[in-house]
Amino acid sequence: MDKILNYLCVSDTISSSGRPKIEEFSKIHNAGFQLVINLAMPSSDKLLAKEVQIILDLGMFYFQIAVPFDNPKPMHLRSFFSLMRLFEGKKCWIHCSKNYRVSAFLYQYFRLVLGYNKEKCSHVLLDSWLPNEIWSRYMQLEIQDIGV
Numbered sequence: 761m762d763k764i765l766n767y768l769c770v771s772d773t774i775s776s777s778g779r780p781k782i783e784e785f786s787k788i789h790n791a792g793f794q795l796v797i798n799l800a801m802p803s804s805d806k807l808l809a810k811e812v813q814i815i816l817d818l819g820m821f822y823f824q825i826a827v828p829f830d831n832p833k834p835m836h837l838r839s840f841f842s843l844m845r846l847f848e849g850k851k852c853w854i855h856c857s858k859n860y861r862v863s864a865f866l867y868q869y870f871r872l873v874l875g876y877n878k879e880k881c882s883h884v885l886l887d888s889w890l891p892n893e894i895w896s897r898y899m900q901l902e903i904q905d906i907g908v
């Protein structure tokens with residue numbers, strides 16, 4: 761797993777990364793993951809269609825929440841929180857292009873849904889990522905801002 765782009769083991773049931781290569785999804789499946797959530801925007805190349813088909817062929821669930829990197833909205837977090845609640849306890853792999861969006865989403869999930877304090881949920885953040893102003897503000901949203 762360590763060779764997958766920007767891989768992080770967040771908990772026993774949650775891991776995150778940048779977009780895995782097509783051949784890496786079988787490793788993800790073999791590690792017991794049951795669900796893949798993709799937060800990246802749909803791409804113009806054929807990679808996304810292959811990704812969806814491979815994940816479904818492996819017997820995993822697949823969901824995409826297309827989050828524009830320069831314009832994330834509270835509704836994206838609402839959708840993410842709903843999926844995480846729906847599949848609570850299942851092994852979940854969450855990715856985007858570089859693991860930046862995912863870092864912010866998991867930070868908010870651990871902080872707002874699971875109730876971790878800011879220091880305790882910092883382990884979900886990719887060390888090499890420095891959030892810009894847009895993402896810094898997004899990571900400061902409170903539950904009432906999200907409409908949950």
